[in-house]
Amino acid sequence: MTTPLLACADLTCRFGGVVALDRVDFTVGDGEIVGLIGPNGSGKTTLFNVVTGIYRADAGAITFAGMDLSRASPQAIYRAGIARTFQRSRMCLPLSVFDNIMVGNHKRLNHGLVFNLLRREAFAQEFRRNFDEARELVEIFSPPLAARIEEPAAGLPMIDRRRIEICRALVSRPRLLLLDEPSAGMTHEETRELMDDILIVRARMAGLTIVIIEHEMGVIERITSRCAVLNYGRKISEGTFGEVARDPQVQEAYLGAAAPDVLTVGAPSPEATSPEAT
């Protein structure tokens, strides 16, 4: 096996007495799609927050593409090529759709004072280039949405906001995309559509690596090649979806001790209420 793109070794993160991440080892190979699953509060989002520099790990190391990012700021991590989405939508609603996407393009935009204030011709050129690029990107997800790129983001339905958030993460051409529960607040049909779009985008951006947190097991099963399971901040299992679903420890984490064997391939997702069975 070649060196992984992202390697978290022995990652520990505490909040007072709560151990949110407990010596987690987590690696992602170049070009993989890895699922990150676990019950609520198991530390999945904390892992994202530590990797993106919002929280600082109390112990352990993060290496990305050969760089040590253990103590890096969120800004440096973004520049190194990691982009993320958020579990709860974090859009700038009063701004236009285009503005929201461009926030993610920060490292590729010229922020010089003279360029922005005085060289308006050059600025207009840079603007048009980025505008066309953003539009093309949105078009992959949804041509009708691309036609609304000049409108305020506040008017968009949830699925379009998710799409825009993913476009915001992708526009700077990151090497690693962290998706934090992209299906939250959407219907199953919408989720399926969004996942198809993500796979199409990935096919166009050769080598894009994705880590996805998801509660919809159908999604995890369909798009990931491998997944890791967290529970109480510990990694309790790792492997293909079929393997982890059969792992008794995983079943116990989701359903409590001595659970019936429901977490098998193709079975309904553990949230018994969801009619996701295919």
Place this chain on the structure above:
Amino acid sequence: MTVALKSQSSLPALIFAALATLYGIVFLTAERERALGALLIGAAVAVVLAARFGVAERVRQSIGANERTFDIAVIVGVLVTALWFHHEHFILLMMATSLLLMVAALGLTVQFGYAGVLNFAGAAFLGIGCYTAAVLTNFTSVPPLLILPLGGLIAAAIGSILILPVLRTRGHYAAVVTIAFGILFKTFIEVNDAVGGPQGMRVGSFTLFGWTFNDPIRIGTFEASFYLVYAVAALVLLVFAFALVRRLERSWIGLSLDAIRLDEIASACYGLDIARWKIFAFTLGNFLIGMAGALYGHVLGFIAPNNFTFGDSLIIVSIILLGGIGNPWGVAVAAAFVVMLPEKFQIIQEYRFALYAVLVILVLLFRPEGLLPRSLRAYVPGWGARESSPEGTR
């Protein structure tokens, strides 16, 4: 739609600018309170009717499509108004004051409207500019043309001692820090005899190439108040500040400032340096306020600590709340309103703070984005003028 926007005639914008100028002249000429009241009500009715029958929308589109023409028309309108009243000291002083308050409010727009940094010490930074002008004209022979940028630079430099506490606090706490600074500034001046203490200090005349602004103007048979020159100088400064703020908003910098105001965490995850942009906005805003202050000092001719109270800071804040947070045009309208109204209605004078308070509360209740809400960013002319999908979904 795009084509329609581009071929949009400039006529509605020009007519609007002409009517606004005419209205301004009539309003400033009117003396009796009944006439002034009728003018105000008339304007309100006209605005409501214009909105009701789609005239306002046509004017807005025309302005959007012919921005430069409209800008020039407004500048000409202000000049015409100033020339019309070339004998009237008081009206010209009022005009200069409101033009300079617009500049100060534009500084606050950069700070609060874009970057979300509260500043309740606007009057203090204005005061720093004034005192810079006073000290430099009294004790040095620094050329006055340099005094304006120096006033801005000194305001920005003194403001930098606030950067650390402002960066480390949020919301109300940051507001308290700036309030404390404003009070500190006033107290500092009051106990400092070198700058006149509570009695205040004279500010020398502004001179340009040997021409003293404080002398009455006589060109042939044309005679005018010396305030005419100050009004024009204030207009020049305002045009500079307006162009600066508007270009800033329509750039990647403006986008970054908006992003950090709206969501610091997401911004940090996309590489935006929060501290850097907040410092940038705070410093640039103070620079603009300080420049306005330096010229304001010259206009007033005599300054005292009582010109720069917390109440005066609140007036600058109320200008941007009333006008529209982040919209330079809104700031312009609100500043004119806030300066002229109490001067024209003497009864209001005493209750003006109560009046502003009521107005601000009403605006925040019923039109939280201000009288002229900010529109979407239009990076280049003709872009982003659309609020709804032009062709719908293809």
